[in-house]
Amino acid sequence: MTDRSRRPSSVRVPSSSGPRRGVAAVAVLAAALAVGGTLPASAAQAPDSPSVSGSGPRDAVRRGLESLVRDEGHPAALASTVGRDGRTRNYTAGVADLRTGAKVPVDGQVRVGSNTKAFTATVVLQLVGEGRVGLDSPIEDYLPGLVRGEGIDGGRITVRHLLQHTSGLPNYTDYMMAEYAGETSRHTYYQPRTLLDTAFAHKALFAPGSAWAYSNTNYVLAGLLIEKVTGRPVAEQITRRVIDRIGLRHTYFPGVGEEDIRGAHPRGYHAQRPGDRLEDITRLDPSWGWAAGQMVSTPGDLNRFFSALVGGKLLRSAELAEMRTTVAVPDGTGLGPGVRFGLGLTSTPLTCGGLAWGHGGTIHGYATRNAVTDDGRAAAVAVTSLGNGTPDSPDPAQALVDAALCR
Numbered sequence: 001m002t003d004r005s006r007r008p009s010s011v012r013v014p015s016s017s018g019p020r021r022g023v024a025a026v027a028v029l030a031a032a033l034a035v036g037g038t039l040p041a042s043a044a045q046a047p048d049s050p051s052v053s054g055s056g057p058r059d060a061v062r063r064g065l066e067s068l069v070r071d072e073g074h075p076a077a078l079a080s081t082v083g084r085d086g087r088t089r090n091y092t093a094g095v096a097d098l099r100t101g102a103k104v105p106v107d108g109q110v111r112v113g114s115n116t117k118a119f120t121a122t123v124v125l126q127l128v129g130e131g132r133v134g135l136d137s138p139i140e141d142y143l144p145g146l147v148r149g150e151g152i153d154g155g156r157i158t159v160r161h162l163l164q165h166t167s168g169l170p171n172y173t174d175y176m177m178a179e180y181a182g183e184t185s186r187h188t189y190y191q192p193r194t195l196l197d198t199a200f201a202h203k204a205l206f207a208p209g210s211a212w213a214y215s216n217t218n219y220v221l222a223g224l225l226i227e228k229v230t231g232r233p234v235a236e237q238i239t240r241r242v243i244d245r246i247g248l249r250h251t252y253f254p255g256v257g258e259e260d261i262r263g264a265h266p267r268g269y270h271a272q273r274p275g276d277r278l279e280d281i282t283r284l285d286p287s288w289g290w291a292a293g294q295m296v297s298t299p300g301d302l303n304r305f306f307s308a309l310v311g312g313k314l315l316r317s318a319e320l321a322e323m324r325t326t327v328a329v330p331d332g333t334g335l336g337p338g339v340r341f342g343l344g345l346t347s348t349p350l351t352c353g354g355l356a357w358g359h360g361g362t363i364h365g366y367a368t369r370n371a372v373t374d375d376g377r378a379a380a381v382a383v384t385s386l387g388n389g390t391p392d393s394p395d396p397a398q399a400l401v402d403a404a405l406c407r
Contacts, residue, residue: 059407060400060403060404060407061079061081061089061091061379061400061403061404061407062091062093064079064381064396064399064400064403064404065077065078065079065091065092065093065094065381065400066093067396068093068094068381068383068396068397068400069093069094071396072383072396073385074094074383074384074385075094075095075096075098075266075267075269075278075384075385076092076093076094076095076096076104076266076267076383076384077092077093077094077104077381077382077383077384077397078090078091078092078093078104078106078107078108078110078266078298078299078381078382078383079091079092079299079379079380079381079382079400079404080107080298080299080300080302080303080378080379080380081303081377081378081379081380081404082303082307082372082376082377082378082379083377083407084375084376084377086376088300088303090106090107090299090300092104092105092106092108094266094384095266096108096265096266096267096384097266097267098267098269098278098280099280104266105264105265105266107250107298107299107300107301108263108264108265108266108298109250109261109262109263109264109265109296109297109298110261110265110266110268110296110297110298110299110366110368110382110384111261111268111286111295111296111361111363111365111366112295112296112297112302112361112363112366112368112382113289113293113360113361113362113363113366113367113368114216114289114292114293114359114360114361114362115295115297115302115359115360115361115368115370116219116253116289116291116292116293116294116295116361117219117291117292117293117344117359117361118305118306118309118344118345118358118359119238119242119243119295119305120219120222120223120226120234120238120291120292120344121163121219121222121323121343121344121345122241122242122309122314122315122323122344123226123234123237123238123241123242124159124163124222124225124226124344125163125315125319125320125322125323125343126241126314126315126319127226127229127230128159128319128322129315129316129318129319132229132230133159133225133229134159135158135159135160135322136158136159136160137158137159138154138155138156138157138158139154139157139158139159139162139221139225140153140154140155140157142159142225142228142229143221143224143225143228146196146221146224147169147200147221148200149170149199149200149201149202149203149204150202150203150204151168151203151204151207152168152169152200152203152204156207156208157169157208158208158209159222159225160322160343161208161209161218162218162219162221162222162225163218163222163343163344164212164327164341164342164343165212165213165214165215165218165341166208166209166210166211166212166327167208167215167217167218168204168205168206168207168208168210168211168213169199169204169205169215169217169218169221170199170200170202170203170204170205170215170217171199171213171214171215171216171217172195172196172198172199172215172216172217172220173216173288175198175199175201175202176195176198176288177288180288180364181270181272181281181364186281186284186285186364187259187284187285188285188287188288189256189257189285189287190285190287190288190290191287192220192223192224192290192291195216195217195220195288195290196217196220196221199215199217199220212327212328212329212330212341214333216289216292216293217292218292219290219291219292219293219344220290220291220292222291223290223291223292224291226291234253234290234291235253235255238253238295239252239253241314242305242314245314246304246305246308246313246314247304248297248301248304248305249301250263250297250298250300250301251295251296251297251298251301251305252295252296252297253294253295253296254286254294254295254296256287257285258285259283259284259285260282260283261282261296262296265282266384267280267282267365267384268280268281268282268364268365268366268384268385269281269365269384269385270364270365270385270386271385271386278385281364281365282365284364284365286363289363293361293363299368299370299380299381299382300380302368302370302380303370303372303378303379303380306357306358306359306370306371306372306378307372307376307378309323309345309357310357310372310374322343323342323343323344323345324342324345324347324357325342325343326340326341326342326346326347327340327341327342328340329341329346335348336348336395336398337349344359345357345358345359346358346359346360348371348402350373350402350405350406351402351406352405352406354373354374355373355374356371356372356373356377356401356402356405357371357372357373357374358370358371358372358401360398362386364386365384365385365386366382366383366384367382367383367385367386367397368380368381368382368383369381369395369397369398369400369401370401371401371402371405373405377405378405379400379401379404379405380401381397381400381401381404383397
């Protein structure tokens with residue numbers, strides 16, 4: 001299927017946001033949930049010689065993981081790939097725990113941040129296919145009286161605007177994440193309505209449909225939409241309609257108050273400021289991300305999910321075509337050249353030609369970059385600390401995804 005284009009009259013992104021270090025930096029660190037750079041670890045923290053395990057020869061993926069640990073300062077890096085031959089390969093580098101030096105679990109669980117948005121968008125589009133949600137209906141029809149503020153009118157913002165980040169709604173993480181990594185805030189439980197209160201205290205960024213700006217607020221509303229239409233919790237709907245349907249054995253939506261990661265996982269690390277020592281931030285309450293960024297998965301499960309999604313196993317052809325209808329993303333967002341945004345899905349041009357589809361995610365302690373192709377190739381890379389690069393600087397983990405898909 002080709003990448004159809006829908007372009008708003010102008011494209012803009014606020015200075016403090018941008019996916020991938022926007023779907024990354026927007027949703028975590030003073031806003032981040034999707035793809036970013038790296039935080040350097042001190043020489044005492046980073047392993048001197050990265051250990052890399054996995055099947056196959058010492059290929060580009062193995063060398064890339066070594067570089068993510070050795071040169072970019074991540075304590076650990078994990079990857080899972082599906083090649084042109086259909087074979088799955090898993091790789092690890094570094095250490096799972098800086099204190100003990102424990103080995104990195106192969107295909108270990110990590111927090112996947114804004115990849116959650118693709119799961120949420122999938123459920124919304126399933127409801128569209130069932131005739132229960134209108135893609136171009138205003139969110140006011142489903143959540144009356146909720147979406148209000150200076151320049152904000154739920155009667156003018158459609159479900160499509162929410163899923164494609166063309167709503168103009170302020171991004172709540174721009175106003176609450178600077179202090180989140182503190183010992184108290186990271187263990188705070190946030191209700192979805194509290195997140196919306198933070199967003200709607202600020203004026204709209206632009207008129208709905210006139211521009212593009214990444215906002216986690218859009219997907220909190222999408223989660224509430226799912227709950228209103230189905231009468232059931234969003235976590236249950238994602239689990240039943242997506243996770244269980246395609247057999248993702250290591251993927252889940254954490255429960256209310258759940259702060260630990262259930263399965264085998266590397267520890268996640270965070271530095272409060274560039275140059276500070278990395279501290280273990282594995283245990284935290286991810287409720288501030290909710291339907292925009294709360295989930296846990298593995299590189300292998302992310303490949304299975306996006307392959308099933310793009311392969312038509314989760315959506316009817318009409319809704320999948322809508323999901324793959326993209327708008328341009330401005331430069332300076334950290335997504336890279338040529339990236340376009342669909343409905344919870346991005347298209348990325350590959351250096352070897354063609355497009356790859358995915359999302360990516362970042363949350364304190366973990367960053368994931370991933371993409372799949374229409375012919376069955378897939379690659380997902382996870383690292384266990386965030387980045388301090390600028391939105392314009394290259395993303396080594398994303399480059400490694402491209403290398404894995406193009407090898």
